[in-house]
Amino acid sequence: MKIRATEAFIKCLEEQNVDTIFGYPGGAIIDLYDDLYDCQTIKHILVRHEQAAVHAADAFARVRGEVGVALVTSGPGATNTVTGIASAYCDSIPIVVFTGQVPTGLIGNDAFQEVDIVGITRPCTKHNYLVKDPKDLVATIREAFHIARTGRPGPVLVDLPKDVMAAKVDFNEPKPVDMRTYKPTYEPHLGQIQKACKAILKAKKPVLYVGGGVIASNASDDLTELAKSLGIPVTMTLMGLGGFPGTDALSMGMLGMHGTYYSNMAVANCDVLIAVGARFDDRVTGKISAFAPRAEIIHIDIDPTSISKNVKVGIPIVADCKHALASMNNWFKREESCNAAAEREKHAPWLEQIKAWKSEHPLGYVEETDVIKPQFVVQKLHELTGGDAIITTEVGQNQMWAAQFYHFNHPRHFMTSGGLGVMGYGFPAAIGAQMAAPDKVVIDIAGDGSIQMNIQELATARHNKLPVKIAILNNSFLGMVRQWQELFYDKKYSSTPLETAPDFVKLAEAYGAVGLRATKPSEVEAVIKEALATDNTVIMDFVISREEGVYPMVPAGKATTEMLLV
C-alpha cells in the first residue's frame, strides 16, 4: 500500500522509538513539517539556530543511550548543522540528521538554497545518503539509524529532496537491517582476551585508561568490576569521565594535558596500560615517545582504525568494550592461577605510590576570600547537587574546570564536545539533556565567551519551560587562549579580552529567564541554591578572578610528565 513519503518518514521514526526531535523548518522541508504539525507521538523542539538542533540531539543521545535526531532545511539550514555533525563524529555520538534538499530535477543547478550537503559532510559523518528515488526512502532511513547506533556510533546524514518527500511510497514492515559491507565486530577474540589477562596478572603497576567507548557501550559496571576485583587504578579521558566513579579511591581522575599529576605520573610509570574505548588522542598522550614508555599496552576498541594509529599496541582487542570487559572478568573468575585478593595485595605498593604522588601534588587551587575562584564554583555545584546533576560544558577553561572538579560518579552525566572542542556546545546540549531527562538537574558550565555562541537558545529553553541552569564562569576573557598567551606568547593578549559583554542578568530577564550574579565567594552558595530552587531557566553569572589558569598543564608536544603545576 502506498502512503505519503512524509507519513512513511514519521512511521520510520516511530519504529525507532524516537519521541523527540530538534529542528528548524524551511522551504525544502516544509512538507515534512506539515505532517509533524499533526503528529502526536513525536515532539518537535524548535531551536533558534540549526547548529543547536544537532548539539541538542547529540546530548539527548548521550543521556538516553539512543539515537538523537535533528531535522533542518536545505542550503543554510544544512550547512549550519556541519559543526554539530563534526562534533558528534569526533565524539562517536549516534545521531541522524535529516536535511531538506531542492527537488531532484534542480539538483546541480545552483538552485535557491541548494548546497551539496552530502559532499560537504562526507568526511565528518559515519555515512550519508541522498535519497534520489522515493522507493529508497524507507530502507535508507532504517539503514541510517542502524549505522548510527551500531559499531562505533556516529552521525549519519540523510538528504531529502522536496519532490521525494512529496511522493507516495511503499511502506513495508521492518526487518532487521543486514548490510553486506557493514558488520561491526562485537565479540572479542578469546585468544587475545587470554593474552591480555595473562599480561595483567604479570603486572605490578597496571593502569586502566578509560575513554568514551566505555560509556557508549554501557560498560561501566564491567569496568568497575575489573578495576575493583583486581585493585587496578583508573584514569579517564575527558570523554570517559563518569565511566568509573570519580569519587572512588581507585579513580585518579583525568589524564593528559589538564589531567591530574598522579594520573600522568601513573601512566608514565605503569608496566601494563589497559586502554578501554579510548583513542590515544594528542591531548592525552602529549609527546608520543614519552607516553607509557615502559608499558605493555592492551587496547580494547570496536574501531580497528583506532588501534595502533598513534601508539603501537602490543595486545589489540577489536570488540565492543562491554563484551571484552565481561569476557576478561569471566576469565579472571575461572582462571585458577588468579587470586583476586592476592592481586589486590600485589598492587598495594603501586597504589601507595600513586597516593604519594597525589599528596605531593593534589588537584587544587589557591583559595582567596575576596575574588571567586572558578574551581570553587564547580566544587560548590558538585556539593549542592550531590554530584548527581547532568553537567554540560562549553569549551575552554570552563570545560577543564568542570572535568577536574565535578567528580562524576555515573556515566551519561557529562556532556562535552571532547574531540572537536565546540564553543557553543554546552547550552544547546543542556536543552537536549533536559528533554531526555526532565527530572534531572541539568547545568551548563560555561564561559562568558562560549555562552555567547549559542545564547539565542534561551528562547528555546524558555519556550519549552526547561529549568536548565547556566553557570557562567565570567572572567571577561577567552580564558584558555589567554592562558596560552600568558604562558607562551609573552602575555600578548591578542583578541582575547572580552570587556564588552552583555549584562547576563538582564539578558536572562529579557528572555523571561532568571538572572543571578555573584561577585564574592560568600555569594556563590546562595546563588546556586536559589538557582536550583527556581523552576525556570537560570543564568548564574559568576564574576571570577580574571587571570586564573587551568593547572596542571602539559604544554603542547611535551611529555605528560612535564607538567606545569599550580
Add this chain to the structure above:
Amino acid sequence: MKHTISVLLQNKPGVLSRVTGLFSGRGFNIESLSVAPTLQEKNVSCLTLVTDGEDAIIEQITKQLHKLIDVIKVTDISEQEYVEREMALVRVKAEPASRAEVLRIVDIFRGRVVDVSPKSFAVEVTGTGDKVKAMIDLLRPIGVQEIIRTGTIAMTRASKKY
C-alpha cells in the same frame, strides 16, 4: 615502500569521492588510481590504487578503507605474489625518416600502432610501469607529442599447487 591496494566497492553515487576524500583528508598519498565495474558481480567496482608509506601508514590506509560503509573488501596485493599492468597511449612523431625506427621500438615492447597520420603514430603499450616508461624513454629522442597513461591494475597470482 610502494603498495598496490585492491578495493572492491559497491557502485554507489559518491563512493569514489569517499575513497579519494579519505586519502586527501588524512594526508595519504595516491600515486595512481584505476577504477571500473568488475562485471563479475552487479553494482560492484574494483578500484586499484598505488600508494607509498611506512607499514603503519599502510595499515591505517587499509583499515580506514575498510571502515567506509560502501567498501566490500580491501586487499594489499603487494603483500602477495601478483601481476600488475599499466597501459599508455603515446603519440610520437613519425616522419618518413623515423617511421621504421618507431615501429621497431614499438615492436620490441610488443606495442601496437592504433592511429596513423602522415606525421605521427599513436601507439599502445601495456606492461609494468617500468616497461611502459622504458618504451617512452626510447621514443623521446624521436619526438613524443602526447602521453596518456592509465593507473596500475593488479591481480594476485593463483596458487601453483595442483
